[in-house]
Amino acid sequence: MTARRTHVVGAGIAGLSATLAATKEGGEAVLYEAAPWPGGRCRTIHPADGFSHDNGTHVLLSANRHALGLLKAVGARDRWIEPERKGLPLYDLRTGTMRTIGLSPWSWLWPSRRPRDMRVTDLTHLVRLALSVRDRPVASVIGDRPIMDSLIGPLTMAVLNTPPEVASARRLALALRRLLWPRASRLLVAKNGLGEDLVQPVIETLHVLGVPVLAGQRVRNLVTHGERVIGLSLTDRTIALGPEDHVILALPPYEIERLLPALPVPQRFEAILNVHFRLPGLEKPRFIGFTSALTQWLLVRRDHVSVTVSAADAVARGEAPDLLVSTIWREIVPVLRDLGLVVVADRQPEVRIVKEKRATIRQDAASLPQPPLRPLANLALAGDWLGALPATIESAVISGKAAVAALRHPPSAGVHASRAHPPRREDAA
Ligand SMILES: Cc1cc2nc3c(=O)[nH]c(=O)nc-3n(C[C@H](O)[C@H](O)[C@H](O)COP(=O)(O)OP(=O)(O)OC[C@H]3O[C@@H](n4cnc5c(N)ncnc54)[C@H](O)[C@@H]3O)c2cc1C
Known part of the structure; x- marks a missing residue:
């Protein structure tokens, strides 16, 4: 019987996470990266x-x-x-003053740990934001209050990299609720x-596990037969896949769209x-x-x-x-x-x-297109943009593990069944 190999395409954090997960129980994997170095957007x-x-x-x-x-x-x-054990120092350019605030939402109950301009009445708006289920822009939940400038605006930009006037309150709420756990808000x-302290240690671990990391190898096309991928076309050769092999595309949405044009993906x-x-x-x-x-x-x-x-x-x-x-x-x-x-x-x-x-x-309040997590029988998707959490290292790691888990089961009647829905538990992998 041929051994199963997992071919992971993209050596960003999602691909590194998927490769580690695929090799966890002695599985074989190979990692393809278009750039001359691994790490993707973390490098x-x-x-x-x-x-x-x-x-x-x-x-x-x-x-x-x-x-x-x-x-x-x-x-x-x-x-x-x-770096900042006592809280987050915030410098207000307008007044030229520095104020150290708590990062945990609980700490804002104490006036000395609150951001500038935060009043007790703002706390109800923050609770409303943290409980957002119906999606709408962050700014419309908070309204025209001074904490928009001193807290909510900077927080939204930091977490969602999207202006608060359009950013998704529901996505921000997921992140805020995770900060409520004890000791959850240490920065x-x-x-x-990033190279020395994140990417290189993963590559060294993969090296010890015997995983080939093929940098400078762009996957140009997928060769498919029916519902399966049977080959990966690289720049100068095509890799034929074994009958048991799996593929994980750990790529940004625009690369997924190029390789699998029928899938709905975020465009902005x-x-x-x-x-x-x-x-x-x-x-x-x-x-x-x-x-x-x-x-x-x-x-x-x-x-x-x-x-x-x-x-x-x-x-x-x-x-x-x-x-x-x-x-x-x-x-x-x-x-x-x-x-x-x-x-x-x-x-x-x-x-x-x-x-x-x-x-x-762009993580706006309009619902973002989410493709099926396993669009082909032996292929799953990974990447920070999949799922309901803010697009960050955390979501990239979760998505890599989720792709491996999705491929573990035999494909059911419709391989499209497994959609990248919001995880049921906030931190589900
Ligand atoms: C400046 C900046 C600051 C950030 N700050 C934070 C932060 O403070 N905290 C946080 O958690 N997140 C932050 N992020 C987001 C974080 O970097 C990303 O969420 C994460 O790195 C995404 O990883 P990924 O694997 O999903 O995608 P990527 O890193 O984009 O990885 C995809 C990989 O696939 C490769 N590739 C593409 N096409 C092909 C192909 N056809 N064949 C083979 N390989 C291919 C690419 O070269 C790339 O290496 C920041 C991002 C940026 C850019």
Whole structure:
């Protein structure tokens, strides 16, 4: 009898998670990646001049237990550290003041842990938001209240990468409810970067398991026969699949649409702009939020600082990059000085800009197309955009495990039965 092999296409977090899951009980797998390196939207960029940085800052919350489970499985859990143990420092550019707020919604019951402008009466609106079942835009649940600027706007952009005027209240509610568990709201960042602290440990584990990771191998077409995939066409050859083999496409929606044009997939995306300044930073990372500013998040590392601007289409379309960068630099200078760094407003350091045009799907309140999870008898889909949770590392990890689980059962009468519906339990994998 031929051994079953799982062919995973795409070495982003969903593909890495699927490959680990497929090999868990001694299964065989092979991983194909179009780019010369694995990691997808989570990667460290290593230019020849030595100024290495992540494509963009990624944070995890302790509520992201599937992502943390993956880190633990590959021995990298302790590489993700909590830069702000006392709460999240938020710098308000308008007033030039810093305030440390609690990240757990429970902590907002205490005035000293509340975001600026939050009143007790706002709590009822927050509860209404957290209980959102019928979907509508976040801004329409909160209304025209000051906490839109000081909390809900930044939170929505951070979690959904979609402007609150259109972002899905139901998706945000799922994330908010997960923060209610004890110790669920600790914010974590990779100590040294995404490559070293996330992607590389997974690749090393796969290496030990004997899984071939074939970088620079784009799957151009699927060869199908009836309801099955029987081959994968790469750039220079076609891989014939065995009769028991499985395929997992761990790809963004536009690649799924290209390979399987009949499937409904989300069509709209949001950008994230990342600006990295090269300067001597701090030994231990610091993470600061901004309000009333172009800058949204600032991560200070040992040899550079990184600024994130989510849902960045609006900002990056109009203004010249030089102007954007100098605005951001001037915004962050006072905070860097407060942290003890020697910086001068009119002496901007070397800079790198990374604009991820399709950083995530646009997670708006209109219901997003969800294809069947197992559209062919031996093929399942994975990717951060599947399911009901915000499109993040956590949903990517869950989707990889869910794809392996979906292929475990013999195909029933209609293989299309297994749709990527919202998980029944909030964290179901
Ligand atoms: C700047 C930025 C900041 C972010 N911040 C956060 C954050 O703070 N926290 C968080 O949880 N999430 C964050 N995210 C989202 C997170 O990065 C994604 O949710 C996650 O990386 C998606 O993983 P994925 O495997 O689903 O997709 P991808 O990473 O897109 O992986 C798909 C892979 O498939 C490969 N591929 C494509 N076509 C083919 C083909 N035909 N053949 C073979 N390979 C192919 C691609 O090269 C890619 O490597 C951020 C994203 C960005 C861009």
